[in-house]
Amino acid sequence: MQNIESLAWAEILDCLNASGFAIINNLLSVEECNALIADYSDSKLYRNTIDMQRYRFGKGEYKYFSYPLPVMVARLRTEMYKHLAPLANTWMQRLGLELTYPAEHSQLIGLCHGVNQARPTPLILRYETGGYNTLHQDLYGEVYFPFQVVFLLSQPQRDFAGGELVMMEQLPRAQSKAQVINLQRGDALIFTTNFRPVQGTRGYYKAKMKHGVSPLTSGTRYAMGVIFHDAS
Numbered sequence: 001m002q003n004i005e006s007l008a009w010a011e012i013l014d015c016l017n018a019s020g021f022a023i024i025n026n027l028l029s030v031e032e033c034n035a036l037i038a039d040y041s042d043s044k045l046y047r048n049t050i051d052m053q054r055y056r057f058g059k060g061e062y063k064y065f066s067y068p069l070p071v072m073v074a075r076l077r078t079e080m081y082k083h084l085a086p087l088a089n090t091w092m093q094r095l096g097l098e099l100t101y102p103a104e105h106s107q108l109i110g111l112c113h114g115v116n117q118a119r120p121t122p123l124i125l126r127y128e129t130g131g132y133n134t135l136h137q138d139l140y141g142e143v144y145f146p147f148q149v150v151f152l153l154s155q156p157q158r159d160f161a162g163g164e165l166v167m168m169e170q171l172p173r174a175q176s177k178a179q180v181i182n183l184q185r186g187d188a189l190i191f192t193t194n195f196r197p198v199q200g201t202r203g204y205y206k207a208k209m210k211h212g213v214s215p216l217t218s219g220t221r222y223a224m225g226v227i228f229h230d231a232s
Helices: 009-019 030-041 071-094 105-114
Strands: 021-024 046-051 061-065 123-128 132-136 147-152 160-162 165-170 177-181 188-192 195-200 203-213 216-227
Touching (some): 009 021, 009 071, 030 123, 030 216, 071 147, 071 216, 123 132
Antiparallel strands (some): 021 188, 123 216, 147 188, 147 216, 160 216, 165 177, 165 203
């Protein structure tokens, strides 16, 4: 895994401001991706397994990690959070929202647990041919952090085809805008959980964003999601 501290955070935050998402290439190594995939079958690591089709979320399966989280997952959650929290607070100020996110991730978890959001949310997702994920948001409760991260663990065009990440932005009184994002194995995508501030003629307004995965045409696709808040 790349050193989180040495990432080009100024550029990453600029991208988040401009579009609501930012790509970090090769954040995880091939070995780390393969290890996470191999652990998918280890039931001791997970608190819950979700059949997406049963809940009409799409077609596929995902598993939420249990506490204590695997060391790498916990490290990503903690170290990335502290670089994102200042921008999260800037966004709240721009939108006139009385929300302040703490500087340390442990403090955010404390806020979550204070409102009975105590279940960990990092997860591994698996899609097979025909699998997809409907457009959605990962809020999970009253307390939520405005950024999350997805890591692609499989190699496109070798392990699977199709299965692109789709971002949908809804501007007030306008048609929705979709963007397809092609990641490579080990890449990370930071993106907004709910909305982002957009400059208008009368100040900033909320642009709501959702994300999903297009249908796989072949193969198997694994991804890991790191969500910073816990679930109720």
